[in-house]
Amino acid sequence: MKNLFSIFLNVCISFIIINCGDFQNSRYIEISKAEYEDKVYASWIGQIIGNIYGLPHECQYIDSHRPDSLRNFKYSEYHLKLMSEIDGAFSDDDTDIEYMYLLQMEEKGVEPSYIDLSKAWVNHVRDRVWLANRAAVAAMKNGLQPPLSGSKKFNPHWFQIDPQLVNEIWAVTSPGMIRYASEKSKWAAKITNEDWGVEPTIFYAAMYSAAFFESDIKNLISIGLESVPKNGVFYNTVIDVKNIYKKYPDFNDWKEAREELYQKYYVNEPIETKTMWNANLNGACGILALLYGNGDFLKTLDIAAGLGFDADNQTATMSGLLAIANGFESLPKNLMYPFKENKWKKPFNNFYKNITRYDLPDIEISEIINKTIKQAEKIIVLNGGEIYEKSNDIYYKINTEADFSPKLEIAIEPFIYFEIGKELNYSISATYPNNLIKWTVDLSALPDGITFENGTFSGVPTIPGVYKVIIQSKFNDQENLNFITFNILNKNIARDSDTKIISSSKYTDTLVMDKMWITVAKNIFSKDVSVINDGKIYGNNSVFYSINSKKNIQKNFYGYTWNDTKTISKIIFSTGTMEENGGWFQNLNIEYLNEKGRWRRILKPVEITPKFDKTNNFVNKAHYMNYLIQFDEIKTKGIRINGDAGGGDHWHEDSKDYFFTSIAELAIY
Template sequence: MKKIYFSLLVCLAFVAQAQQKYLTLSKEALHDKIKGGWAGQTIGVTFGGPMEFRYNGTIINEYQPIPWYDGYLKKTMIENPGLYDDLYMDLTFVDIIEKEGLDAPVESHAKAYANAGYALWHANQAGRYNILHNIMPPQSGHWLHNPHADCIDYQIECDFAGLMSPGMPNTASQISDKIGHIMNYGDGWYGGVFLGACYTLAFTSNNIEYIINEALKTIPKQSEYYKCIADVIKYYKLYPNDWKKTWFALQERWSDDIGCPDGVFTPFNIDAKLNSAYVVLGLLYGKGDFTKTIEITTRCGQDADCNPSSACGILGTMLGYSKIPAYWKIGLAEAEDIDFKYTTISLNDVYGIGLKHALQNIERNGGKVSGDKVSILVQKPEVVRFEQSFEKVYPVDKIFVYKTLKDEYSFDFEGTGVVIKGVAEKKDKDSPDIVLNTEIYIDGKLLEKIEMPTEFRTRRHELFWNYELPKGKHQVIVKLLNPSAQHDLRINDIIVYNDQPNTEGNQKIYRFGQPKQIKP
């Protein structure tokens, strides 16, 4: 009986081994694809840079020229280095892996990015502030601590996770779970998981539709992110030759933002869902053509530099560096030795480092490296856990304030949550940076003491937020504890939230703390 049992185990082992799929390619071919991914990102962000958030809620028509010429890449990298957050953010995490290995703790990544010299925005900046104030990941990215949890941030930084995990979407998801929650949660995290998976699958297939459909298997079907990307695929099948019809269909259903305070009740949208949809739209309608992909993705508008960077990074990985059209690599060679600002890493550096990390990851996950031959144990995409930001949280009103606080400011609202948008700043550029200390009282109770740095790099992106208040009427008092003649604390506007969307025709709208009855 024992012999039969042992024989059965051996047979099962052979069957399991036979079911494992290996992708074998030369080290040179692998390197070419990794180079294509990094170069594609750089080309895409450079091309879309002039259009970034200049066209919100509208298409950039074909008659609007977008510059591209020999020397433009080098000129932009030198004169506008801040444009390349898509790259130097990735490189922060690449550098930590290079220094501390594949198992570098999330604290190392979090502290490196929080203390880096570059400016940040949205989820990244909120995450930075949290870390500098001892709210560490994953709480630093959680929507209760980060009003920008669903924003695009990790989506534009996930490229390294995919490029170091060729053919291994689940391995990329594990990396994204650790690092993506530094600044994002829910749909914001899913943006990085999905695009990271697209990168991994671009090593294994030249079929864009296959890459996208397989990558989407990593995302829970009940999530809004999944539904949005599924809509892109659906509309692409309905309108295979007209990307603008798909764009308008997406705009109608997915353009409302409930999280990011800068995007609520405005055309501005930096939400991961919609901007990921533009990446997928460009890839599908581009049909593997680099020019069509970069043009369409950019002309979708909104984050029109990050989106073509992601699309061209994925396509560049699929094609490989050697097959990116010469037109788009014009002037690239002279830019490849320039260190990205705030780093000591150039494109040529990361081409090599990226290959090194990929080979390490391949061997760690069942693959083999022998001389010039690389065998990758290809993974079937597995769904990650379900997360939902801003559950039962709906923006219902906006209070316009634009007031410089001298001592205190009060207002009333009715709902279950509130975000106070404000900023601390110097009146004169030569004034020293300080921290303005504030207190927030709701219904007579001190709810939070808040530090508001005037230094832009360490600023708090919003003055205050809370999405878990008892439903009903509330009074808020904002107190400035240390007024300064050289500095201002400005309250811009206030977003009011409730546990149900505003659907009634007869609504109470509050302006500057005074109720006003709006009749149908």
């Protein structure tokens, strides 16, 4: 009787679960555990191959394509030597954050919170981190939680490539659940990016999730298009790339296609987002590589490297995608076993060595696969799927209509200030759009002149003071209680008519700066220190760098003097953007002019909010931080901040051994 029931059950399942070819139009689809395991294994090995193969080509070809001939399928001598010494594969930023996220799912649950992932970033990511990722982890280290860490306000790299190289794990663990994978990846991408900067990540997630059931490249690209905003930035870019490919369909014409892509998405890119690491530009390269490769692993790998820009992302991500679509047997054996003496019995000796992240364990690759499968099984069941036996094999029934609903989280800035008599407009940062959240605020606690609606405070404050406001937020069955503190200050004395700016550097040495490895958009820079009291922190000509030709630690100071005596008890120091080789103070002192006109340090307790980081490590330095500096009231005709400029070591020859600071505004109260 039991066997008859099993036969009946399997017959019923065969009617309600659709095969792979029809999966997009089906509520439920199935895949065997054996096939899923093969594709997961392939995805990790594929990404490792693509990552290591692509590293020598990273940021090497900007104004032109790869100069050497293609079809040169071998690793660099340096990376071969490293793999030989390690006796396996090694971590890099195209795989290590995914590994970190996998461990977080294992520890915190398959849908961890922003707070969970933020703690992981702060703990594990201590060096070898760049651009939007670097800006985000520095923000998190300084009290700015996601999604603030990826916002335009605090992350000048919000449009860079970073999220599309660290978030594939969310799709690998949600096979066939395209909407779930896309939304989860979008949510995670906002840790580091915003706006169209997250669109390639969404696109990739949709393709990755679909590739477990679809191998045709053009179909996968169409699925990706359906996942991103129609007529959005990346949507239009993909359409454009497809048209460029149609214009040059022959494989040997890829260089002509690359030139058109280069002109449109690099040469003519607006200055605000023109970098070799631009997410849209590199996403375009990824799609072009897929089209020319047409499902062939090696051709796609080769084109992805040859197109240039931040090429190792494209080689890693597209290799992982094709590995899922075509399975483990499609992977090139010479790149899994790169040593002639056949020293390894399994791909990369079944070993993944962590060389990039603090306190992440080395691990066997097979164990990474096991961990990935376990998390996927939980996600499948959590979202209305099933795990069952059929014909002595384990199968997964997958709900293709699953949605991702993140935890309701509110991110509050550590220090928020406004001036009396000036327009206040402040929107709360949350995981859901503010207009979809039900808000409750104690209106009596608001500053006079301020109203609240749909998560936004607005109005003109009239009375100075510190206002602590309780905010209750609710979305569906989730509720949160948060506190937000507004510091309403008097008039900024630095804007008085008799103010004279004083500083250690009045102008940026642009000859030195133009040779440096500068990562932020150049439109934000002012060559003149006079911007520090123009009332503007963001945008064009808003940030001053104290770069000069000296190669030694220097004292930097910024401040003001006046004809008349001023009463002062507060300073707000707004940093500008931070570079990898400088931009910060290593220490900070407050000095004032005494009655004899001499500079004296304030020795009484000086309180700085948020806590001021005194290291010389660029990973700890957040962009656009506002520091409230408080001290006992003094009467003086001059005040300044003073300290040792940060910087020094850097891999780029024209950037090393320089020390400088970055400032957007210095306000006095």
